[in-house]
Amino acid sequence: TRQFAIVDTTLREGEQWANAHFSSADRLTIANLLVQFGVEYIEMTSPCASPQSAADLRSIAALPLGNTKLLTHTRCNLEDVQLAAECGVAGVNILFGTSPYLRQWSHGRSIEAILAEVGPVVRFLQERQIEVRFSCEDSFRTPLPDLLRVYQAVDLLGVQRVGIADTVGIATPRDVERVVGAVRNAVRCDIEFHGHNDGGCAIANAYAALEAGATHIDTTILGIGERNGIAALSGLIARLYLSEPESVAGYALPMLAQLDHTVAAMLGIQVPFNACITSETAFAHKAGLHTKAVLANPSTYEAIDPNAFGRERNVLIGHRLTGRHALQSRANALGLELSDTTIIALAAQLKAAADDQPLTLDEVDALLRSSTLQAA
Numbered sequence: 001t002r003q004f005a006i007v008d009t010t011l012r013e014g015e016q017w018a019n020a021h022f023s024s025a026d027r028l029t030i031a032n033l034l035v036q037f038g039v040e041y042i043e044m045t046s047p048c049a050s051p052q053s054a055a056d057l058r059s060i061a062a063l064p065l066g067n068t069k070l071l072t073h074t075r076c077n078l079e080d081v082q083l084a085a086e087c088g089v090a091g092v093n094i095l096f097g098t099s100p101y102l103r104q105w106s107h108g109r110s111i112e113a114i115l116a117e118v119g120p121v122v123r124f125l126q127e128r129q130i131e132v133r134f135s136c137e138d139s140f141r142t143p144l145p146d147l148l149r150v151y152q153a154v155d156l157l158g159v160q161r162v163g164i165a166d167t168v169g170i171a172t173p174r175d176v177e178r179v180v181g182a183v184r185n186a187v188r189c190d191i192e193f194h195g196h197n198d199g200g201c202a203i204a205n206a207y208a209a210l211e212a213g214a215t216h217i218d219t220t221i222l223g224i225g226e227r228n229g230i231a232a233l234s235g236l237i238a239r240l241y242l243s244e245p246e247s248v249a250g251y252a253l254p255m256l257a258q259l260d261h262t263v264a265a266m267l268g269i270q271v272p273f274n275a276c277i278t279s280e281t282a283f284a285h286k287a288g289l290h291t292k293a294v295l296a297n298p299s300t301y302e303a304i305d306p307n308a309f310g311r312e313r314n315v316l317i318g319h320r321l322t323g324r325h326a327l328q329s330r331a332n333a334l335g336l337e338l339s340d341t342t343i344i345a346l347a348a349q350l351k352a353a354a355d356d357q358p359l360t361l362d363e364v365d366a367l368l369r370s371s372t373l374q375a376a
């Protein structure tokens with residue numbers, strides 16, 4: 001089984017989503033739920049960001065977090081990491097932009113200048129037994145030789161891990177495999193991957209990173225983050241469950257839906273219809289061909305077992321694609337004994353009626369019951 005750790009950054013990257021504004025109570029609720037779910041790390045906004053961010057980081061750092069470690073995410077300078085250390089975190093994720101874009105338009109430093117600044121910051125944290133991760137922001141637009149040079153230098157300083165960030169969401173799974181593979185061969189420390197979803201590849205890229213040797217994956221609840229976000233926690237769990245169910249067996253899987261719904265409610269949004277595992281329709285079956293097979297054996301059209309996540313399968317029977325097998329199964333559930341001919345006739349009647357508008361379950365039940373009255 002693959003060994004990896006989840007770094008959930010709902011309380012850092014997630015707060016950077018345009019419509020996110022978590023209260024202190026929200027932050028506490030989210031942190032507690034993530035601890036119960038069992039993520040290995042929680043990353044919170046830099047204490048330098050605002051007074052409340054610092055206060056909340058301190059209060060969450062003071063809680064018993066079980067096996068979950070608390071990180072904060074700061075710029076790579078002594079002032080920032082000093083404040084982070086005072087807040088009592090277990091680790092600090094620091095970063096420097098290394099792509100030509102960021103070097104020219106953001107901080108204006110050369111690779112040499114960046115390396116000169118990293119050393120004292122890393123040493124400061126190491127002296128306090130605080131875990132250090134160093135990330136090259138915009139890794140996929142950084143020339144590979146520059147990237148490897150920086151990672152090798154920080155690896156020699158003894159950081160716990162390096163971070164590879166697809167900051168603008170341009171990487172494909174093949175790009176991820178190539179870059180993570182190259183870094184894997186160049187350093188001894190662990191490798192974290194953080195991928196944005198601009199091209200719809202966040203989860204595929206996170207999975208490709210694991211396959212190529214990454215050890216830590218960044219997620220957020222619902223995938224919230226800058227622009228259209230990063231890899232969603234439920235999406236990563238779904239992907240891993242499909243490939244290696246044992247690799248996620250240690251997490252409290254039935255809590256995923258609660259996590260997504262709790263955060264959606266805080267944000268005033270719905271859980272997206274296409275969220276893996278937790279969406280309202282993630283286990284709904286509709287077309288007659290599907291429902292017939294699912295009723296005989298759910299695995300025919302379900303690669304994810306809803307029961308493993310505390311969810312239920314839903315066979316839809318009020319619409320124009322409804323098949324007779326689904327109707328028969330509903331009749332059985334209601335304890336009605338109807339002949340094949342009756343069911344076939346009812347299915348035809350239902351399809352014609354549903355062409356106008358789908359029927360509710362009550363209406364379908366009424367239709368089934370009325371025909372037993374007629375038959376009797």
Ligand code: HCA
Nearest residue numbers: 095135137138163165167194
């Ligand atoms: C940011 C950028 C970041 C950092 C990721 C990392 C990114 O908002 O500070 O530290 O690995 O996407 O590059 O989220």
Ligand code: CU
Nearest residue numbers: 013167194226
């Ligand atoms: Cu990011």
